[in-house]
Every structure is written in C-alpha cells, then in structure tokens.
Amino acid sequence: MTTKPRFILKLSCPDQAGIVHAVSAYLLERGGNIITSAQHGDPDHQRFFMRIEFECADASQDAASLKQGFESLAARLQMDWTLVAKEAKARVVIMVSKLGHCLNDLLFRWQTGHLPVEIVAIISNHRDFYQLAASHNIPFHHLPLLNSTAEQKAAQEAKVREVLTEQQVDLVVLARYMQVLSQELCQFLAGRAINIHHSFLPSFKGAKPYHQAHERGVKLIGATAHYVTSDLDEGPIIEQEVARIDHSMAPEQLVSIGRDTECVTLARAIQWHAEHRVLMNGKRTVVFR
Structure with missing residues (x-):
C-alpha cells in the first residue's frame, strides 16, 4: 500500500x-x-x-x-x-557549557524517538560532556574560550559558524550554554536558535535568577524557552513552565527544582519548532500546539 x-x-x-x-x-x-x-x-x-x-x-x-x-x-x-x-527532520546542534541536565534530557528524548529532530553535533566551551556525546555517537566539538577578549571570542564564534555551516544546521539549541553570543552570531542564527533561561521571564534576567527569586521571596519559579536575539534574555518566548516553592527552601533547592522545569520547557519548545508550530509575530510568537 x-x-x-x-x-x-x-x-x-x-x-x-x-x-x-x-x-x-x-x-x-x-x-x-x-x-x-x-x-x-x-x-x-x-x-x-x-x-x-x-x-x-x-x-x-x-x-x-x-x-x-x-x-x-x-x-x-x-x-x-x-x-x-512532514517527514523531514530538523538538523540540530546543541551548545552546552558545564551544566548537563538539559543536554542529557534532550539526548534521551531523541534516542528514544520522542524528539522529532536529528542531533548532528554538540558544541561546548568545556570538555565535560565529551564521553556523553560519544556514548550517543554524536560528534563533539570542544571550542574553548580561554579568555574574554573580543579577538578570542570572535575566533571561537568563527569556528562555531564553520561547524553549523558544514552540518547544514536548521536549529541551534543553547542548553545552558553560559556564554553571551555576539550580535553578529545572533543575526546569523536569527529565527533558528532557542535558548533556555532558568527564570520565568521577564522576571530575574541575567545571572543567578534562582538566587534573585529566593531573595524576593517568590512562590513560583519557572523556566523560559525563547528565540535568541542580540538583546540578552529578550527574544520572543516560545514556552514557559513554573514550579511552586515556599519560604522554607534555600536557593540550592530552587536550583534543583528548577532544573526539571528547564528540561521540560526546552524540550517542548524544540518539538514545537521542529514540527513547524511556531510563527514569529514581532516580539511575540504564535504557537499552534
């Protein structure tokens, strides 16, 4: 038939x-x-x-x-x-630093057939997840940033672009990649890079959002998956999720709870993007779930 x-x-x-x-x-x-x-x-x-x-x-x-x-x-x-x-799968590169919970979750979902993409490479500024990538037979590119000079960052991002171009990548996923991308790289990836931020944006942008949330005594923490733009943590939001907390919890407990929320939020955003359910609407998105 x-x-x-x-x-x-x-x-x-x-x-x-x-x-x-x-x-x-x-x-x-x-x-x-x-x-x-x-x-x-x-x-x-x-x-x-x-x-x-x-x-x-x-x-x-x-x-x-x-x-x-x-x-x-x-x-x-x-x-x-x-x-x-419909059968065409998005070619995805995951970028990660030293926190691997989102990376590990995405690899599991992909290998078990629950994430409709093809993960073609992993890029990191650290070596920590080389063996994890090897266990999934995924090429691992260690592109370190030894210092924060503009020249060194530009050289590293040039190598990133080489990998993305060579692999004909449809989507880049920043799975807790703890580096700010240059304006040039953001423009190169416009509409095809998703970041997970460990906060319910627009609250608590920047570094240590769980500690900021603890200091303010909030009762809900969250995670936000959004498209990457040159405006830090300001890109169009694709998906958000929250978890309830209370006054008895230390910042470290918020971090632990938040990691599960980050994984779920990022996976949903990637799936919806890969299934062509997300449409750009200025600074917002329309998501047909």
Missing part, C-alpha cells in the same frame, strides 16, 4: 478576507487533503497566522513542486511562509 506524502504549510500575512479560501483552493487543485488546520488573527498587528498539515493523493508529489506553484499566491497575499515534507 502506497503511503500518501504529507506536508506542513505555515504562513503569516496581513489579515484580509479570502485567505483560507485561497489556500484551501490551491491545495485542492494539487490533490491535497487537509488533515489538521489551525489559524489565528491578531488584531493588534492586523496579521493572520495559519498552520496546515495535509496529504496528497499523488505519491510522487514533493515539497519543491508544491512550493513552486504556491509562490504566486503567497506573493499576492504578502505571505511569510514555509512548506515542508
């Missing part, structure tokens, strides 16, 4: 009448059958967002031909859009 090919179309454009009709008509002309559809109209920005998963009766249909035919419609409606085969 021939499997019908499935595709995912996601788009945003100025809100106007007839968008759904036009897109549906195009898919029908190409023998497409819509499996799921989600849409959102944002009155603040007057933009329309849509994600469609569909299959085609013609088993020889591919994403390239579908995209070619869709281009004129997309141009007429001023769309930002992508159309991909």
Whole structure:
C-alpha cells in the first residue's frame, strides 16, 4: 500500500478576507487533503497566522513542486511562509557549557524517538560532556574560550559558524550554554536558535535568577524557552513552565527544582519548532500546539 506524502504549510500575512479560501483552493487543485488546520488573527498587528498539515493523493508529489506553484499566491497575499515534507527532520546542534541536565534530557528524548529532530553535533566551551556525546555517537566539538577578549571570542564564534555551516544546521539549541553570543552570531542564527533561561521571564534576567527569586521571596519559579536575539534574555518566548516553592527552601533547592522545569520547557519548545508550530509575530510568537 502506497503511503500518501504529507506536508506542513505555515504562513503569516496581513489579515484580509479570502485567505483560507485561497489556500484551501490551491491545495485542492494539487490533490491535497487537509488533515489538521489551525489559524489565528491578531488584531493588534492586523496579521493572520495559519498552520496546515495535509496529504496528497499523488505519491510522487514533493515539497519543491508544491512550493513552486504556491509562490504566486503567497506573493499576492504578502505571505511569510514555509512548506515542508512532514517527514523531514530538523538538523540540530546543541551548545552546552558545564551544566548537563538539559543536554542529557534532550539526548534521551531523541534516542528514544520522542524528539522529532536529528542531533548532528554538540558544541561546548568545556570538555565535560565529551564521553556523553560519544556514548550517543554524536560528534563533539570542544571550542574553548580561554579568555574574554573580543579577538578570542570572535575566533571561537568563527569556528562555531564553520561547524553549523558544514552540518547544514536548521536549529541551534543553547542548553545552558553560559556564554553571551555576539550580535553578529545572533543575526546569523536569527529565527533558528532557542535558548533556555532558568527564570520565568521577564522576571530575574541575567545571572543567578534562582538566587534573585529566593531573595524576593517568590512562590513560583519557572523556566523560559525563547528565540535568541542580540538583546540578552529578550527574544520572543516560545514556552514557559513554573514550579511552586515556599519560604522554607534555600536557593540550592530552587536550583534543583528548577532544573526539571528547564528540561521540560526546552524540550517542548524544540518539538514545537521542529514540527513547524511556531510563527514569529514581532516580539511575540504564535504557537499552534
């Protein structure tokens, strides 16, 4: 029995009448059958967002031909859009420093088939997780930062870019990579780098957020997965999660509790990005879960 090919179309454009009709008509002309559809109209920005998963009766249909035919419609409606085969997996590089809880969690989810990506490399400024990477047969790139000079940082980031380009990476995950990326690297990775911050942003930005939370006596701590921008901890938020705490807990207990929250939050954000469920909306995101 021939499997019908499935595709995912996601788009945003100025809100106007007839968008759904036009897109549906195009898919029908190409023998497409819509499996799921989600849409959102944002009155603040007057933009329309849509994600469609569909299959085609013609088993020889591919994403390239579908995209070619869709281009004129997309141009007429001023769309930002992508159309991909559902089976295509995002090529991911994970960057990490000396805290490995998120890295270990992602590797487990990936190896057990619960994270729909292909992890092609791990980059670190320390050697701590070389053996962990080897145990999963993933190339490990140790790119140290021996000092904080601009020249040394630029040289290290040039090597990072070499790895990303060579591996044709779709997504970079900062899994507690404790270095601030340069503006140039942030621009290079715009829209395809996710960071996990160990705080419920916009509260407690920067260093030691759990200690800041303890000092303020908050009753909830959280984690935030967001896209990386040159504005530290200010990128569009994809997912957040919280955990309840109380006055009896020391900062170290908050750190321990928070690590589980970080792992879950980051994994969700990566999955939703990989499944093309996240659309950019200025400083915000639209997430079709």
